[in-house]
Amino acid sequence: MHGPFTRALTGALGLITAAAGQVATAAPVAADSVVVGGRQALIADAPWVVALSSRDRFGGTRAGQFCGGVVVAPTKVLTAAHCLGREALGGEPWEVRDFVVIAGRAALRGQGGQEVGISDTWVNPDYDPTTNSGDLAVLTLASALPQSYVIGVARPGDPAHTPGTDADVYGWGDTTGTGTYPSTLRTARVQVLSDTACERAYPGGFGVRYRSDTMLCAGDPQGGRDACQGDSGGPLVAKGLLVGLVSWGSGCGQAENPGVYTRVSSVLPERI
Template sequence: MRRPIARAATTALGLFAAAAGPLATAAPAAADSVVVGGQPARIADAPWVVALSSRDRFGGTRGGQFCGGVVVAPTRVVTAAHCLGREILGGEPWEVPDFKVIAGRSALRGEGGKEIRVVGTWVNPAYDAATNDGDLAVLTLASALPQSYVIATAATGDGAETPGTPATVYGWGDTTGNGTYASSLRSAPVQVLSDAACERAYPGVFGTAYRAGTMLCAGDPQGGKDACQGDSGGPLVAGGRLIGLVSWGSGCGQAENPGVYTRVSALLPSTLRPVTPVSPSARGW
């Protein structure tokens, strides 16, 4: 079994390496294809999907996209905590002068939609990069998105988390595992898997263990459908509600190693709150 690692870009050149630990450097997983087994998705059908962007850090070829995010309030976007790590951004979030989210745009270099500056971040204080536990962060936007962009979020015990429930994962991730990315949003149909299946897949023997309290996993029992490198922080949706954020996994699209997601119902109610300025001094933004 390959070491479980995160699914986010790490350098401006789109070059990727395995992490020294499961998530210690927030390196991406090897990829087979973008949102493995997926198809093009219309942003009009999923307006709550946004791209995290820094052209200064990641270049302009794909609008600077390096992770995904989800609109949960007009000025709030949730994403994976590891997307805000120094290994991804090259520093702290307030040190990235053009940190934005791209909303309402399927093609990253297309027209339309909005690019909105990130003015605040909040990283779950319980997030543990060594165990992947609590992999959630909240971004505050400089201006509000329409209410129609907001997706409902699952609450504790939501039936959308029931094993066997059809779900969909969205992203702009790597298409080959070699730094080749999709230019437009894609989605893939998966299903929620049981905690027992996820624990068997990730028992912690060769890397990070699955933790049912803060994680859930989804995939295809036959393999071939999954999130992948560059999709970190993007949404897993079931029953019209956000149930997970792309977090980590071993490889992509492997039946025996499903994708692991942050369990939104366990973390979001206590973390969606007014956040501190992205810079401690609130200067330069």
């Protein structure tokens, strides 16, 4: 079994973030398998899902998509902090001249929707790239999206966090865990898991330890449905509210290794 990965794409060719054994610290890897075991999604049903894009860095095959994001205010998009790191972007976000958010479009190279520039970025100052704790960033858009694109955020103690609750993860990431990327948005149904189950799956040691204060995990008890490489920063939605952002995991769709998400309710600042 390989170690934990963050679930973003890195490099001009869209290579997966370094795997355990290739790096000394076995950093988590970006997610993109939501879409492992998932189905096609309609953007009309999930208008708050957006793609982060840079064609200069990632090429035009997938319209430059390398991570996901979620609209929480007309000019605010949440994503994973590791999506804005130098390993993913090759520099600072403001140095990527064609960095945009693709909104209102399920098919990355299709028609409709809009591509909106980024006017500012904020990375959680408590984000730890070694443990992936606090893996959250906020993008400020150069122009506002419609209010209808906005999704509400679950607050601490909301029933949406209850173990066993059905949740849906969205993204344009790997659908097989072997580098098969779709051209259109996909979604997969998973379950919010207990902190005990997550701690058992990721106790630390050679991998990354699950931290219930900044993370939650979700998966299919039988395996087969998950987020995967390319899904990082995308939303986990339960009871109509945003509860998590795709962050990291070990493999994709493995029953014993569920996906780990940023616990938005504990990491998101009160004002964004």
